[in-house]
Amino acid sequence: MADDEIDYNIVFPDAVTSERHWQGTKEPVVVLLGWAGCKDKHLSKYSSIYNEQGCVTVRYTAQLKAVFISESFGFKELSGTALKLLEVLFDYEVERSPVFFHVFSNGGFMLYRYLVELLRGAGARGDPRFRSLRVVGAVVDSAPGSANVRGALRALSATLGPRVHPALWCVLAALFAVTVFLLRVLLYPVTKYVHRNHYDAVREAPPPWPQLYLYSRADRVIRHTDVEDMVAALGRRGVPVDSEDFATSAHVSHFREFPVRYAQRCRDFLVACMASAEAEAELEGRGRRRGVETQ
Structure with a gap:
């Protein structure tokens, strides 16, 4: 593909399925942001949860160098x-x-962060068009983690797997660990301003839409306390937020271990977000009508 393009997949539902679930309203567009090293065939299993619900789905996974190198060194490639x-x-x-x-x-949350900034008009590349996009909610699976060098190394190891020679892996791991520790832990009180x-x-600066955090105490990549602290912080800021601890499943393995429970939780949350957004839109419409009538 050309340098200015990204490698994504988009799937549209059939009209019958969409109408059955959304009954004349516009079906949601679900944007799925994969974990580092995620293959599209794996991400497509998650998108099927929403395709079966009559949604449009867009699947995208950020490049490894952007997640592990650019972000670690402070380059905002994403x-x-x-x-x-x-x-x-x-x-x-x-x-x-x-x-x-x-x-x-x-890997997905890093990209989500920039999407939030663009939608709020706060990013360096802010575009007024994006403020008109109507986001109704977000599910966050196995994220976010903060200043966790050991977890980052485990993620890098799981991503590279056996493809890298052990000696080369040791060199890469050492360089990565030193970089993350220096820039993201030791020097972060200074580098955070950059x-x-x-x-x-x-x-x-959280987004205002409802969010659902799915995590596990058994996750060896993302600390459950990081997720719980994020949920608590968003709640204090008045953001509608919920969470569910799957307790025993590994990193990004909640759907694999609990497929029925996971899929139903996501569908229920999407439906609730859509209902809430429709109710808010109706209230805004009534307010505008009353304003016109009193003029």
Whole structure:
């Protein structure tokens, strides 16, 4: 593909399924942001949860170098990727549909952070068009983590797997660990003024839409306390937020271990978000009508 393009997949539901679930209202567009190293065949299993619900789905996974190198060294490569991903909605003329995010691990959450900034008009590449997009909610799976060098190394190891020679792996792991520790832990009180990490950026300027955090105490990549602290911080800021601890499942393995429970939780949350958004839109419409009548 050309340098200015991103490698994504989009699936449209059949009209009968969409009408059965949404009954004349615009079906949601669910944007799924994969974990680092995620293969599309794995992400497509998650998108089927929403395709069966009559939703449009867009699948995208950020490149490994952007997640493990660019972000670690403070380069905001994913900011440009976020911009292109939002433009996909306009390319396929679904920008008037409700938007819903499903985010996986820190790899997806890093990109989600820039999407939030663009939608709020706070990013360096802010575009007024994006403020008109109507986001109804987000599911966050196995994220976010903060300043966890050991977890980052485990994620890198799981991503590279046996493809890398053991000696080379030791060198890469050492360089990565030193970089993360220096820039994201030891020197972070200074470097945060140049490039705030994804965890702090979302915690300090969260999006207003409802969010559901799915995690597990058995996760060896993302500490459950990081997720719980994020949920508590969003709640204190008045953001509608909920969470569920799957207790025994490994990192990004909640759906694999508990497929029925996981899928139903996601569908129920999406339906609740859509109902809430419709109720808010109706209240706003009534307010505008009353304003016109009193003029």
